[in-house]
Amino acid sequence: MDVLLQQIVNGLVVGSVYALVALGYTMVYGILQLINFAHGEVVMIGALSAVFSSKWMLAMGMGPILALLLATLLSMLICATVGVLIERLAYRPLRNAPRLAPLITAIAMSILLQQIGILVFGRNYFTFPELISKTPLTFGHVTTTPNEIMIFVVSVLLMGGLLWLVHNTKMGAAMRAVAENQKIAGLMGVDINKIIAITFAIGSALGAIAGVMVASNYGQAHYYMGFMLGLKAFTAAVMGGIGNLWGAMVGGLLLGLVENVGLIFVRGDYKDIFAFVVLVVVLIFRPQGLVGERVAERA
Amino acid sequence: MSALLEVRKLEVAYGGIKAIKGISFRVDEGEMVTLIGANGAGKSSTLRALSGLVMPVGGTVTYNGKDVTGVPSHALVGLGIALCPEGRGVFARLSVHENLLMGAYARKDKAQILREIDEIYGMIPRLKERTAQLAGTLSGGEQQMLAIGRAMLARPKLLMLDEPSMGLAPLMVEKIFEIINLIAKRGTTVLLIEQNAQLALENANRGYVLESGEITLSGDAKALLADPRVKAAYLGG
Numbered sequence: 001m002d003v004l005l006q007q008i009v010n011g012l013v014v015g016s017v018y019a020l021v022a023l024g025y026t027m028v029y030g031i032l033q034l035i036n037f038a039h040g041e042v043v044m045i046g047a048l049s050a051v052f053s054s055k056w057m058l059a060m061g062m063g064p065i066l067a068l069l070l071a072t073l074l075s076m077l078i079c080a081t082v083g084v085l086i087e088r089l090a091y092r093p094l095r096n097a098p099r100l101a102p103l104i105t106a107i108a109m110s111i112l113l114q115q116i117g118i119l120v121f122g123r124n125y126f127t128f129p130e131l132i133s134k135t136p137l138t139f140g141h142v143t144t145t146p147n148e149i150m151i152f153v154v155s156v157l158l159m160g161g162l163l164w165l166v167h168n169t170k171m172g173a174a175m176r177a178v179a180e181n182q183k184i185a186g187l188m189g190v191d192i193n194k195i196i197a198i199t200f201a202i203g204s205a206l207g208a209i210a211g212v213m214v215a216s217n218y219g220q221a222h223y224y225m226g227f228m229l230g231l232k233a234f235t236a237a238v239m240g241g242i243g244n245l246w247g248a249m250v251g252g253l254l255l256g257l258v259e260n261v262g263l264i265f266v267r268g269d270y271k272d273i274f275a276f277v278v279l280v281v282v283l284i285f286r287p288q289g290l291v292g293e294r295v296a297e298r299a
Numbered sequence: 300m301s302a303l304l305e306v307r308k309l310e311v312a313y314g315g316i317k318a319i320k321g322i323s324f325r326v327d328e329g330e331m332v333t334l335i336g337a338n339g340a341g342k343s344s345t346l347r348a349l350s351g352l353v354m355p356v357g358g359t360v361t362y363n364g365k366d367v368t369g370v371p372s373h374a375l376v377g378l379g380i381a382l383c384p385e386g387r388g389v390f391a392r393l394s395v396h397e398n399l400l401m402g403a404y405a406r407k408d409k410a411q412i413l414r415e416i417d418e419i420y421g422m423i424p425r426l427k428e429r430t431a432q433l434a435g436t437l438s439g440g441e442q443q444m445l446a447i448g449r450a451m452l453a454r455p456k457l458l459m460l461d462e463p464s465m466g467l468a469p470l471m472v473e474k475i476f477e478i479i480n481l482i483a484k485r486g487t488t489v490l491l492i493e494q495n496a497q498l499a500l501e502n503a504n505r506g507y508v509l510e511s512g513e514i515t516l517s518g519d520a521k522a523l524l525a526d527p528r529v530k531a532a533y534l535g536g
Contacts, residue, residue, distance in 0.1 A: 173401060176390070180391065181390065183384075187350065188402060189405030189453065190404055
């Protein structure tokens with residue numbers, strides 16, 4: 001029982017990070033029906049940027065909390081720029097091409113960004129400074145750290161903020177309108193390219209935060225970290241119902257839980273297999289995803 | 300009267316096949332003009348070119364004295380042209396209210412927008428009853444009303460309607476045309492594309508007959524209604 005509770009707590013922390021990354025996949029899919037495989041690498045760039053900038057800030061004598069905040073903001077800015085550039089340079093020219101072309105381009109962008117990651121940051125594992133305390137806190141039989149609590153709380157706040165943005169603002173309505181029908185949205189005076197760029201920017205900025213979270217949680221970052229994380233988050237998005245914001249969040253949290261609770265029964269090496277088996281099972285019995293459902297559209 | 304919309308020698312082609320072969324027509328301020336023709340005559344292609352959804356291969360479109368040929372659709376809204384597309388095109392996953400707000404997307408006067416939405420609700424009470432419902436759950440007729448209401452929220456000088464009667468029950472068609480007439484009476488210029496020639500000519504001031512991408516007849520709507528050639532081809536003798 002204690003083990004189960006502990007694994008649920010661990011699962012929620014990891015799952016909330018998956019959910020943040022999954023949102024990036026699902027937002028882009030919702031609006032372009034494109035799987036942006038480069039999104040995992042955007043997360044990596046966010047993490048590595050934060051490693052270097054926060055270390056520099058600490059060296060300049062800045063306090064850890066301020067350094068974390070500024071480094072995260074900088075990462076968000078860098079990732080949003082990278083995301084918008086990827087869309088502008090790689091995906092937009094292919095917007096009317098057969099679906100396979102942008103898909104292959106997305107994979108190519110993923111590899112390209114990894115290589116750029118090596119060129120800019122290097123091949124090493126870089127340690128992420130402990131900016132928020134990782135001293136264990138024990139509640140009953142469950143142990144966590146201030147860092148983990150921070151990750152979970154910030155993730156939930158960000159998800160709530162995104163939902164609010166998408167459902168309660170004019171820009172959010174435009175995003176949903178573009179996702180549903182680009183041509184008609186254009187007729188309403190929506191600048192579709194701008195909305196798509198904003199979508200990439202928001203998704204990438206969320207990815208940057210997720211990258212900082214992963215780096216801080218594991219205490220390290222490297223150029224290849226985005227690959228498995230991206231794949232997992234993509235799995236989470238599909239599991240929840242790709243294109244659906246709630247789906248990405250539910251899928252992310254669920255995947256984190258499944259993986260960590262699964263660890264009670266299988267050895268750590270099998271953790272990844274567990275996640276993908278769940279994906280296969282969900283896809284067999286509910287191909288539209290757990291939350292994914294469409295409103296009846298009458299002609 | 301001055302021409303609000305003037306189309307000269309417009310040509311539209313899809314992959315080398317000409318759908319519109321150099322048509323010219325005009326819509327004067329305050330008029331309701333209809334473009335009628337059989338299925339595939341090129342009515343929708345014409346509208347698509349006018350609304351910036353396809354790039355014409357030849358000809359010019361002048362609106363309010365400005366050349367607007369090939370201007371993208373999102374930029375036309377700001378100039379005062381609104382299109383109510385074929386098949387309604389409401390956002391099924393947005394609420395009725397959100398759909399109407401999308402119609403006013405290019406505007407910034409929030410208070411006035413809300414007042415106008417209330418006006419639309421007054422004109423079409425059915426929409427008011429369903430304001431929070433997702434548009435995808437509305438009936439076809441209700442969706443058409445919503446699409447027209449949404450187009451009006453752009454405060455267009457020129458409202459272009461693409462087959463507003465399509466697929467609707469006769470009673471609903473009557474209601475839709477009541478709304479269109481009301482809009483025209485309030486001073487909005489209307490360009491109406493219709494397959495139902497009788498209905499279109501009964502309501503419009505002037506008409507053009509489109510056949511295989513060319514305008515074959517034009518004139519006063521009442522005169523066209525009485526024209527034996529129109530009668531034979533479109534009004535069932």
